[in-house]
């Protein structure tokens with residue numbers, strides 16, 4: 533039996549057998565990990581909390597018969613305010629959905645983990661508008677995956693025009709091909725989001741008038757980059 537201490541967050545928790553749960557974690561050290569949390573559905577179980585969706589902590593896991601067993605946990609980030617608020621909960625699920633598309637087993641991505649946890653923590657405190665937070669998270673995630681939109685000039689012909697469009701297909705601004713309409717101010721904000729430091733990210737100020745276009749384009753971009761749709765619809769909240 534070998535002991536693993538992993539820092540991360542529970543991204544899925546499903547009932548297993550009579551009183552157990554199978555938890556999926558995203559961790560800093562080993563990427564995505566699945567473990568069995570024994571007896572956690574019994575009344576007063578010590579690890580009941582630690583096997584719940586969005587529990588963020590340091591997990592003790594023992595490898596036994598090729599399966600990881602959760603044997604201990606200590607909380608490192610209090611995200612309880614997310615679960616108490618339905619709207620925040622849906623947004624959190626969306627962020628985790630995206631992080632999940634990136635972090636696989638044995639895939640270590642410290643920057644993605646940091647961004648995810650920082651975003652969830654900011655969400656839990658409720659001091660930033662959820663749409664704004666989503667814009668920051670999505671564009672930053674795109675950047676971390678190496679797909680930050682190229683915004684200097686048209687990526688096809690190299691020219692600059694006053695009416696540039698944003699093309700996911702071409703990876704940036706275009707003048708001579710189709711794309712999403714986007715204004716100069718919004719482009720400037722995207723440039724700041726993908727180039728600022730982690731500390732600066734959540735203090736970027738965005739004018740209300742361009743939030744809608746940034747929100748729309750960031751989702752389209754994320755979907756293009758990861759080649760799948762991220763929708764809130766199945767969780768009962770429209771992503772608009």
Ligand SMILES: [Zn+2]
Nearest residue numbers: 686689707708
């Ligand atoms: Zn062009």
